[in-house]
Amino acid sequence: MTIVLLGYMASGKSSVSKLLGQELKLPVIDLDIYIEKKEKLSIREIFVSKGEIYFRMKEHQYLKEILETKEATIISLGGGTPCYANNMKLIHEYTEHTFYLQTSIPEIINRVKDEKSQRPLISAITDEDLPEFIGKHLFERNTFYQEATHTVFTDKKEIKELVEEIKAILN
Numbered sequence: 001m002t003i004v005l006l007g008y009m010a011s012g013k014s015s016v017s018k019l020l021g022q023e024l025k026l027p028v029i030d031l032d033i034y035i036e037k038k039e040k041l042s043i044r045e046i047f048v049s050k051g052e053i054y055f056r057m058k059e060h061q062y063l064k065e066i067l068e069t070k071e072a073t074i075i076s077l078g079g080g081t082p083c084y085a086n087n088m089k090l091i092h093e094y095t096e097h098t099f100y101l102q103t104s105i106p107e108i109i110n111r112v113k114d115e116k117s118q119r120p121l122i123s124a125i126t127d128e129d130l131p132e133f134i135g136k137h138l139f140e141r142n143t144f145y146q147e148a149t150h151t152v153f154t155d156k157k158e159i160k161e162l163v164e165e166i167k168a169i170l171n
């Protein structure tokens, strides 16, 4: 069984996938980490030195590579993965277990405001402009995120609770 977790930056994809992997005894692949290892550069460095289009091409290529192994895995996507290169269509060809970790705009702002520098897409946005940027960005991405088979709301929930919710849906 392959499980795919998606959602905006800071929606908890990486933390949830780690715990879910432990509980279901499945290997976990964090797509961002996979890309960093393959490219021998951090995501931030890839954005700075090669640009976002290069990053999106590699993101698609490595996602395909992971899915094609057809091994039971939990894959934690990057926040933008569902929105480019027909990636959701590709994912649906391999699994029906896709989960959108939905987080509200205020909650996202809260979670990312002190770590903007590590996130290339928002590092140049001022704190003042952040709510509008994230609001618009989520609006644009929503159609892609909604293509997930299941939606789990993350606001005010512990990682453990989210994992339990996902397990209940899978059963």
Ligand code: S3P
Pocket: 007, 008, 009, 010, 013, 032, 043, 077, 078, 079, 080, 081, 119, 120, 121
């Ligand atoms: C991105 C989210 C990041 C990373 C890259 C682009 C996005 O992943 O893939 O910086 O487009 O939202 P996380 O959602 O894991 O932060």
